[in-house]
Amino acid sequence: LKVLNCEYGKNTIKFLRLHREGKKHFVKEVEVCTHLRLTSAHEYLDGNNSLVIPTDTIKNIVLVLAKKNGIPTLEQFAIDICKHFMTTFCQVAYVKTYVQEVPWQRLHENGVPHIHSFICVPDGIRFCEAEQCRNGPLVVFAGIKDLKLMKTTQSGFEGFFKNEHTTLPERHDRILCGELFCKWSYGECKDFDFDCIWNKIRECILEAFSGPPDCGEYSPSYQKTVNSIQMLVLSKVSQVIETVLNNTFYNVVDMKNLGLTNDKEVSKCSKHNLPGLFRHTQP
Amino acid sequence: LKVLNCEYGKNTIKFLRLHREGKKHFVKEVEVCTHLRLTSAHEYLDGNNSLVIPTDTIKNIVLVLAKKNGIPTLEQFAIDICKHFMTTFCQVAYVKTYVQEVPWQRLHENGVPHIHSFICVPDGIRFCEAEQCRNGPLVVFAGIKDLKLMKTTQSGFEGFFKNEHTTLPERHDRILCGELFCKWSYGECKDFDFDCIWNKIRECILEAFSGPPDCGEYSPSYQKTVNSIQMLVLSKVSQVIETVLNNTFYNVVDMKNLGLTNDKEVSKCSKHNLPGLFRHTQP
């Protein structure tokens, strides 16, 4: 008798870890998901729970690890969690942990950093994942999501395939706008400076999207820009898992019937090309 | 040079198809995603767009097929779309289509069906997928999502694994509540009565979750209930891809310090155990 999906776990362990150095405070608020697969599936087939680690216990363990070890980096914390489950519970066949950061930044008043006040600045969300099968390597991924970028020129889309269903005009000067998602792998876990690499990759992405500050760089398509981003990220890490720029289309408003010539000054955002609908599948 | 994710497409082609039989109207409002992979990846590597079918053209094709063929069933419509792309464009290596229904139901006034008025009743959303690789079979999936169910007794969780991080008490009478997601495969596409099977599976799910109307059936765990649902669904189709019941936990409010004995009469919904965070990956 087959059990199809026997991964289970706790999905929204959200908490704040406060670290104090004298009067100076440091915060890390994270949202953690930890999923397990067990070596047997008796709980599914027979209702025998004797090997099941309750999701409530999973939550407790995550909180205890945060209390004991702190959260030096998101990635190290995800590694700690996976290692704990693999070494503590022999019935665990597979563990996966996802950690996402709430983007708190230290407040500054006239350039002076505040010792205990913070502001939420969601201009790209940092996340990571770690996973391990029993007797397999611990693999670490990281990424950035919800990074919204726009360039108002140096973008076009021409020379595409045409047939009787084509109505899109060719354009050599359009707005390119989208929400970027990029996820990469560090390969088997070694000692990385996760914070430093993450920050460098974020800079790479901004640079590959926008080009030099004084002139930009022409993008002949969404696809080419995605590939440029990937190439630049690959120069920093061993593997890029996925890069997506969820386009937001801006159409120049036709004002001819209103008696006006609109030289791309007024554009309307059409529906976002969200990735949502295929994504209903579980991990 | 590797291109990692060269699937692209249109994600939110949302429209209403109106069908008229005399004065009686029938509506189907759907949201369609259609993704493609091409045989080459020159657009990613060189910015050569000559084989790229613009997402605008993809949208036009979906609308034209809806106009010409109607939407007899969601599944047949997804099949039509896949077949069109595979037979029309030799540069398409892979096509996938997702179709989701907006749950309009005919209005009834005192039991009489209205000829052209409808009400939106989202008690479980129907969706389907079809996909095909060049020279491969066309495979059809279907499913239900966002189906929220609750039973207020005949559910427990006992005899689970315990250690120093366990704080969860054993319970033999708790509320079981969750949002159900179930996706199955029809295998290689043959002639099915998709509407009839979908409705039967929905009934199976309700029955397996709740048990007989006069007494219910005891659930020893979330896992056992998920498996019961799967077994019953499997009796109707060739394969169950995935069944998830995203638990919502209800905790009985402790009223001792308020001088009251709460016999499970007042419960608070704790955080939903949403599947969201692992799901950031693209198709």
Place this chain on the structure above:
Amino acid sequence: LKVLNCEYGKNTIKFLRLHREGKKHFVKEVEVCTHLRLTSAHEYLDGNNSLVIPTDTIKNIVLVLAKKNGIPTLEQFAIDICKHFMTTFCQVAYVKTYVQEVPWQRLHENGVPHIHSFICVPDGIRFCEAEQCRNGPLVVFAGIKDLKLMKTTQSGFEGFFKNEHTTLPERHDRILCGELFCKWSYGECKDFDFDCIWNKIRECILEAFSGPPDCGEYSPSYQKTVNSIQMLVLSKVSQVIETVLNNTFYNVVDMKNLGLTNDKEVSKCSKHNLPGLFRHTQP
């Protein structure tokens, strides 16, 4: 020294009240907001909290009242809460309570009602409000929201004001679709059968929107339909506070450049005309 907004309270007291009659279970899951204004404002001006009833205490009181009295109707529960605060705390100058229902319905299997299983069916959300100033009357409001309705014909919009900025064509056969919000007052609180009236008003709304089941009724504008709904609701209660039908516009897709004549068979939903943005103001 003026204090501008000294209303405070607890906004999301969400809980489930289970009522048992033998083996048959009844559930009411509600979300409650209770706001207060105090007779003085020393907590705002001087940081003197001695009269402040903590929002945590407000929450406890709401839960205790649910435990002791049950929730016979939403409206009676809102009345109970207001009365409790007004009679218990002499420092309360004003109290307002909002109660909204999670739309659980009893499951039926082949027409047989299940004794303890429920399904969530959000086809219009029931809510109510009660408010009272010290020495003033207790006033009760109720309403329905998020009720999505559509008629595919018997709707038009013609003869409107035109000038050089007009581009909308006249239409005598369009789709009318929207999300209905309706709120009414029962006036000063007397003995009403709140459940019965609410159900009758819901029927009135459906009837006024859609007209007779065999032919419908022509709507010359959004405004006229809103007024028809109001008139019918007014026949049941003393006062209609507000009726809004947040239109969703469906535009017939122009398929001329795709070589097809679209006889209103394929329409696209344009942006919803959501009421959201003006609504940022607090109670």
Place this chain on the structure above:
Amino acid sequence: LKVLNCEYGKNTIKFLRLHREGKKHFVKEVEVCTHLRLTSAHEYLDGNNSLVIPTDTIKNIVLVLAKKNGIPTLEQFAIDICKHFMTTFCQVAYVKTYVQEVPWQRLHENGVPHIHSFICVPDGIRFCEAEQCRNGPLVVFAGIKDLKLMKTTQSGFEGFFKNEHTTLPERHDRILCGELFCKWSYGECKDFDFDCIWNKIRECILEAFSGPPDCGEYSPSYQKTVNSIQMLVLSKVSQVIETVLNNTFYNVVDMKNLGLTNDKEVSKCSKHNLPGLFRHTQP
């Protein structure tokens, strides 16, 4: 015969205004709502549309004004819109316009500003409103919303009212966290430097919330902090309409039964105290 709510309009006119100075680009993406009340209500009562300005025309006018005048400031744009409707249409008795900004910021690469690339940084959303009755003054409001702030100490809540329903402990060192909303009035419209004042008020809010960067300032309650913010804002404008800090409560996790002493290092965010539910009322 009374018509209760005869305000109507267009709620989501979202567009991007691009301004070019040589090769340097400036963007303003806004979401505009414009509502009207007409001098008569025949469209509601009789279905006579002859004075109704269609919402489609309202949208066209907003776009035309953006094209012709640009968007020098949000406030000036809202004023322009109100003036246009009041002077052009004698059937308009009242006009109100809301404008909200999408927070695009110019990208910087190594400190160098990019000529045409932007990043979305939503750390507080700017909005404004203008309204006018025929023969009345044009009044301008502005505000900030969705500004999330946190201080990890220098906050407490003590000495509050207690009775048998009180379970909240007194605390002199807690986390204060919330989402700030502040709206003020410029009074009758004169020549203000709207951008400059808005930026100064934002600084005031941060300062009043957090206190001096080297030590902070003790907050004895949510209420006192809200009042401090208001007093500081009042020093810049004629009137504060409303200030709300929608608390997010952080509770220190009790780890005693896990054998650990938690010195406020690990906290869990309980439910947000969202303002949402009372807000269902239309403008």
